[in-house]
Amino acid sequence: MDELELLKKDWQRDTIEYPELTYDEIYNMSHAKSSSIVKWIFYISLIEFGIGLLLILLNPKIEGQIEFPKWIEILSYATFPVIAVFVYLFYKNYKNITTTDSVRKLIKTILKTRRTVKNYVLFNLVMAGIFSCVGLYIGYVTTEGGAEKFNASAHFAEYATLGIVIVLITAAIIAFFYGIYYLLYGILLKRLNRNYKELKKLEV
Amino acid sequence: MNKELEHSFVEQLQKHQNIVHKVCRLYTNNQDAHNDLFQEITIQLWRAYPKFRGDSKFSTWMYRVGLNTAITLYRKSKRRIQTDDFDAYQFKIKAEEYDSTEEEQLKLLYNAVHQLNDIEKALVFLYLEDKDYREISATLGITEVNARVKMNRVKKKLKTILNP
Structure with missing residues (x-):
């Protein structure tokens, strides 16, 4: 007999005595807190969203110490509508996650959710990069006695060194945050990605 | 919710709880994990219940939510000791006449x-539950042809595992 047929025979004979859960046990279970992957993604995106918002809110305080150029100020206000779009997308994505979809569609929706989070993180990192570059430059020039004095005395070597240091520090900051993000989602979505690949393989 | x-919901789930137990049995390898997954499936079923319209059978609807939870949503807890020792995780078998060779074969x-x-x-799982390829393909989100192809591959893979 086919192996699976033998298994099916046993499976349907229902020979296993599972623990019979009572009405109250099931009731309590259905009201327990979920620890699903979606909840984790949601929490992480909330944290990321919070950090992004915090950076913007803290910005005026930094502005008090360092005088940012006008365009940076305009740029920081321009981020608000972008964040509003992300909030809408986060909400829409979570609404779309439904366990009654097919396995494939559900995985796809979750991965789409993650992509939105990823785009949001990238957006924040780019903004952080711009602010960091400008902030570091203005900060350094200020300690050297102001832009005019620095420009008058600086040669190519000074500009180049400053440029390299700023780029390296900014890159290190971005790499650090991106690394954390990558690690977090890498671990969280390992199984999901594997299963999605498995389903995709069937299409070839 | 009223x-x-x-x-x-609780009454129907209590009646059909074996379906959830069976999903847990396939996807976990120890008692703690079984209980954890059972709880997560119950939570997800309850969340999806207001949208359950009764146009499919409650049990059919349960298969989908149960498998989705096991495959995509459930996160194995780190605190749990991972073991492949499936023997250590066996529920009591109802007292029935059992052929010992068959029992050994089933265990394998x-x-x-x-x-x-x-x-x-x-x-x-869906095959053991006697679901047709139409339902299998709809549950997984693949075509019927692909479901058949994959099923044949699984059969072959099982043979290879059993007779290396």
Whole structure:
């Protein structure tokens, strides 16, 4: 007999005595807190969203110490509508996650959710990069006695060194945050990605 | 959510709880994990219940939510000791006449199924539950042809695991 047929025979004979859960046990279970992957993604995106918002809110305080150029100020206000779009997308994505979809569609929706989070993180990192570059430059020039004095005395070597240091520090900051993000989602979505690949393989 | 809805949900789930137990049995390999997954499936079923319209059978609807939870949503807890020792995790077998060679063979078979990946397990589960390819393909989101192809591959894989 086919192996699976033998298994099916046993499976349907229902020979296993599972623990019979009572009405109250099931009731309590259905009201327990979920620890699903979606909840984790949601929490992480909330944290990321919070950090992004915090950076913007803290910005005026930094502005008090360092005088940012006008365009940076305009740029920081321009981020608000972008964040509003992300909030809408986060909400829409979570609404779309439904366990009654097919396995494939559900995985796809979750991965789409993650992509939105990823785009949001990238957006924040780019903004952080711009602010960091400008902030570091203005900060350094200020300690050297102001832009005019620095420009008058600086040669190519000074500009180049400053440029390299700023780029390296900014890159290190971005790499650090991106690394954390990558690690977090890498671990969280390992199984999901594997299963999605498995389903995709069937299409070839 | 109203009490009536809650009551009908718990009653139906209590009646069909073996389906959830069976999903847990395939996707976990120890008692703690079984209980954890059972709880997560129950939570997800309850969340999806207001949208359950009754146009499919409650049990059919349960297969989908149960498998989706096991395959995509459920996160194995780190605190749990991971073990592949499936023998250590066996529920009591009802007192029935059992052929000892058959029992041994079944044990090997269940162990082999445990070595399959998540998608293959879903195929086996639906096959064991006597679902047709139309339902299998709809549950997994693949075409019927692909479901058949994959099922044949799973059968071959099981043979290889059993007779290396």
